[in-house]
Amino acid sequence: MLKAKQVTIIGTGLLGASLALAIRAKGYTGRIVGVGRRVQTLDQARELGCFDDLTVSVDEALEGAQAIELPDSEGAEGQVHLAVLAVPLGYFEDVFTKISRCADEKLIVTDVGSTKASVCELAEDLLPHPQMFVGSHPMAGSEQQGPAAADAGLFEGKPCVVTPEIQTDYDALGLVQSLWKLVGMRVIVMNHIQHDRAVALVSHLPHAVASMLVNAATTDDGDALDIASSGFADTTRVASGDPGIWLDIFQANRDAVINSVEKMIQELDRFKKAITRGDTGALKRMLEGAKAARDGWETNRKEAE
Amino acid sequence: MLKAKQVTIIGTGLLGASLALAIRAKGYTGRIVGVGRRVQTLDQARELGCFDDLTVSVDEALEGAQAIELPDSEGAEGQVHLAVLAVPLGYFEDVFTKISRCADEKLIVTDVGSTKASVCELAEDLLPHPQMFVGSHPMAGSEQQGPAAADAGLFEGKPCVVTPEIQTDYDALGLVQSLWKLVGMRVIVMNHIQHDRAVALVSHLPHAVASMLVNAATTDDGDALDIASSGFADTTRVASGDPGIWLDIFQANRDAVINSVEKMIQELDRFKKAITRGDTGALKRMLEGAKAARDGWETNRKEAE
Numbered sequence: 001m002l003k004a005k006q007v008t009i010i011g012t013g014l015l016g017a018s019l020a021l022a023i024r025a026k027g028y029t030g031r032i033v034g035v036g037r038r039v040q041t042l043d044q045a046r047e048l049g050c051f052d053d054l055t056v057s058v059d060e061a062l063e064g065a066q067a068i069e070l071p072d073s074e075g076a077e078g079q080v081h082l083a084v085l086a087v088p089l090g091y092f093e094d095v096f097t098k099i100s101r102c103a104d105e106k107l108i109v110t111d112v113g114s115t116k117a118s119v120c121e122l123a124e125d126l127l128p129h130p131q132m133f134v135g136s137h138p139m140a141g142s143e144q145q146g147p148a149a150a151d152a153g154l155f156e157g158k159p160c161v162v163t164p165e166i167q168t169d170y171d172a173l174g175l176v177q178s179l180w181k182l183v184g185m186r187v188i189v190m191n192h193i194q195h196d197r198a199v200a201l202v203s204h205l206p207h208a209v210a211s212m213l214v215n216a217a218t219t220d221d222g223d224a225l226d227i228a229s230s231g232f233a234d235t236t237r238v239a240s241g242d243p244g245i246w247l248d249i250f251q252a253n254r255d256a257v258i259n260s261v262e263k264m265i266q267e268l269d270r271f272k273k274a275i276t277r278g279d280t281g282a283l284k285r286m287l288e289g290a291k292a293a294r295d296g297w298e299t300n301r302k303e304a305e
Numbered sequence: 306m307l308k309a310k311q312v313t314i315i316g317t318g319l320l321g322a323s324l325a326l327a328i329r330a331k332g333y334t335g336r337i338v339g340v341g342r343r344v345q346t347l348d349q350a351r352e353l354g355c356f357d358d359l360t361v362s363v364d365e366a367l368e369g370a371q372a373i374e375l376p377d378s379e380g381a382e383g384q385v386h387l388a389v390l391a392v393p394l395g396y397f398e399d400v401f402t403k404i405s406r407c408a409d410e411k412l413i414v415t416d417v418g419s420t421k422a423s424v425c426e427l428a429e430d431l432l433p434h435p436q437m438f439v440g441s442h443p444m445a446g447s448e449q450q451g452p453a454a455a456d457a458g459l460f461e462g463k464p465c466v467v468t469p470e471i472q473t474d475y476d477a478l479g480l481v482q483s484l485w486k487l488v489g490m491r492v493i494v495m496n497h498i499q500h501d502r503a504v505a506l507v508s509h510l511p512h513a514v515a516s517m518l519v520n521a522a523t524t525d526d527g528d529a530l531d532i533a534s535s536g537f538a539d540t541t542r543v544a545s546g547d548p549g550i551w552l553d554i555f556q557a558n559r560d561a562v563i564n565s566v567e568k569m570i571q572e573l574d575r576f577k578k579a580i581t582r583g584d585t586g587a588l589k590r591m592l593e594g595a596k597a598a599r600d601g602w603e604t605n606r607k608e609a610e
Contacts, residue, residue, distance in 0.1 A: 137532075139532055139533075139534035139535075140534065140535070141534075141535070141536070158534050158535070159531065159532045159533075159534060161532055188531060188532060190532075194528075195532075197529070198528060198529035198531070198532050199529075199532065201521065201522040201529040202522050202529050202530060202532060202533035202534075202536075202537045203533070203534070203536055203537065205518065205521065205522070206518060206536050206537050206540040206541070207536065208573070208576055209514055209518055209540065209573070210540055210595075211576075211591065211592055211595035211596070212569065212572035212573050212575075212576055212591070212595070213510065213511060213514055213569065213572075214594075214595040214598050214599045215572050215591060215594060215595050215598070216506065216510065216565065216568040216569045216571075216572045217506040217507050217510070218594075218598045219568065219572075223499075223503060224502070224503035224504075224506040224507050225507060225598070225602045226464065226493060226503070227442075227444055227464045227466055227493060227495075227500075227503050227504065227507060228444075228464075228507035228508070228602060228606075229444035229445065229446075229463050229464060229507075229508070230444075230445070230446070230463070231446070231507075231508055231511050231512065231543045232507045232508065232511050233603070233606070234539045234540070234542045234543065235511040235514065235515055235539070235540055235541075235542070235543060236511070236540075236595075236599055237539045237540070238536045238539065238540060239595045239596060239599045240596055240599050240600055240603070241596070243589060243592035243593045243596055244589075246592055247585065247588055247589055247592060250580055250588065251580070251583075251585070251588075254580055257580060258577055258580055258581060260521065261573055261576060261577045261580075262577065263521040263524060264517065264518065264521045264573060265570055265573050265574065265577070266521075267517035267518075267520050267521045267524075268513070268514070268517050268566055268569060268570050268573070269570065270517075271513055271516075271517055271566060272563055272566045272567065272570070275555055275556070275559055275562060275563055275566075276563055278556075280552065280556070283552055283555065283556075284548060284549075284552055286516065286517070286520060287516055287548035287551055287552060288548045289519075289520060289523075290515075290516035290517070290519040290520050290541075290544045291516070291544060291545055291546070291548055293519050293520070293523045293530070294519045294541055294544045294545050295545055297530045297533060298538070298545070301533075301538070
């Protein structure tokens with residue numbers, strides 16, 4: 001169970017609102033407070049019925065948590081509060097600055113950002129108690145956006161990377177791990193450099209590839225899409241994601257993304273050369289290797305769920 | 306309705322068996338005969354209960370159709386029979402040769418091959434009545450294989466390209482169109498060159514991209530896959546398809562596939578350069594263009610279903 005008197009979710013879009021629904025569904029009985037920027041989003045979040053309070057002010061939410069008085073019988077660990085940043089990467093600097101104005105040593109901070117090096121650096125620079133920050137990347141999402149699309153089962157069975165630093169407080173790490181485990185995630189601990197390289201390959205590169213595949217298929221005359229079917233639909237699905245969010249991600253993880261795109265170009269070039277020279281053996285090895293790796297991964301993933 | 310006294314489906318794998326199930330489900334009352342190479346596959350096909358007969362012999366199936374005597378009241382158009390090649394591209398030459406030994410002018414032939422130039426050329430060269438051949442490419446499939454995975458709804462709402470030539474018989478074209486419409490497909494008529502270019506972009510390129518994406522993500526150490534999630538799953542799903550079938554497809558549509566892979570490399574290179582020089586505007590245009598094209602396509606597709 002989650003031993004915190006309040007969970008403050010900053011950003012009540014799809015991920016933030018789903019997290020609120022999920023922890024409530026899993027039996028968390030403390031306060032859940034949402035912070036949003038737009039009144040319309042807050043109204044939609046309110047309709048979910050899982051937030052105790054919703055506000056546009058980070059200060060108000062965090063000061064509200066500090067004011068909660070629990071009986072001593074709850075023990076020291078229950079006295080902490082947890083803030084989760086669930087806003088696009090472009091807003092992190094602003095939100096960390098706001099948190100820094102009213103953070104006490106009982107506030108544990110985590111996030112759902114898709115890259116971790118830039119986030120960990122901001123936390124180190126801006127938070128008064130950086131040892132209480134633990135980076136997280138729950139690998140769950142959808143092309144849908146906003147609280148209206150929130151889903152208590154969004155995180156179930158999916159991996160969540162947690163990226164502690166040398167100085168990270170053990171209790172803070174423990175609490176953040178228990179948050180993701182509570183909502184059904186498989187927690188994987190990595191350092192932020194490993195995370196950013198891996199996520200460039202399995203998330204950022206697939207997004208770039210899906211978007212560029214749509215562009216390649218539409219450059220000529222667009223008629224080709226008339227006969228596109230389920231294979232095209234699956235391979236390009238993520239290209240319907242929010243361009244603004246992905247622009248932030250690509251820029252925040254620039255070097256690892258560039259490396260992964262170069263790798264992809266090399267693989268496609270090997271494939272092209274093998275077809276051009278009619279090297280059936282090489283083509284077969286490439287296709288069979290990909291199928292074996294994909295099938296093996298799918299099997300492991302299903303077992304983990 | 307389908308005005309043919311027999312439909313002979315040569316190849317009782319996923320597509321062939323699904324087609325038999327589908328035309329029966331849609332009320333076709335003539336004979337459905339399946340031709341397979343392996344006894345085990347024929348046994349599985351038999352269990353579907355939609356075939357009147359199953360055999361390993363093309364001759365036997367086609368001669369059986371010729372022997373059906375219908376009353377004159379059925380009209381001339383009901384006296385034709387239809388053969389559908391639903392085998393991998395590598396077997397087409399062999400099957401056309403077998404058909405040529407016992408084809409009469411009442412036999413209309415079509416296929417489900419993923420490329421059309423090579424198939425149309427073989428039909429022209431090998432069939433005694435090439436005007437009775439109409440190339441088809443039903444854009445439906447699954448990573449699953451074999452008659453056990455057959456699904457009467459596989460074709461519903463999907464596009465099917467039909468590629469008549471100048472000399473194609475009008476009645477043959479009409480019958481083949483009515484076959485695909487019967488099973489719920491949206492029929493699109495194109496010449497085989499247009500088809501092969503378009504299908505390279507929206508089907509063969511996505512497959513190559515999905516496979517090479519898996520290879521790019523696994524070249525280093527494979528650990529990256531530990532944190533792969535639904536975005537990776539969708540983008541790479543087709544890489545689990547049968548390597549042998551795809552090898553045939555890539556080779557049969559070699560030139561168009563090479564062109565489409567070159568286009569993809571160009572798009573990825575533009576993307577890489579834009580990130581490298583920090584050109585936010587260009588990146589944004591690429592991502593927004595892809596999203597708009599993908600969303601527009603998805604909307605049209607849902608309306609068509």
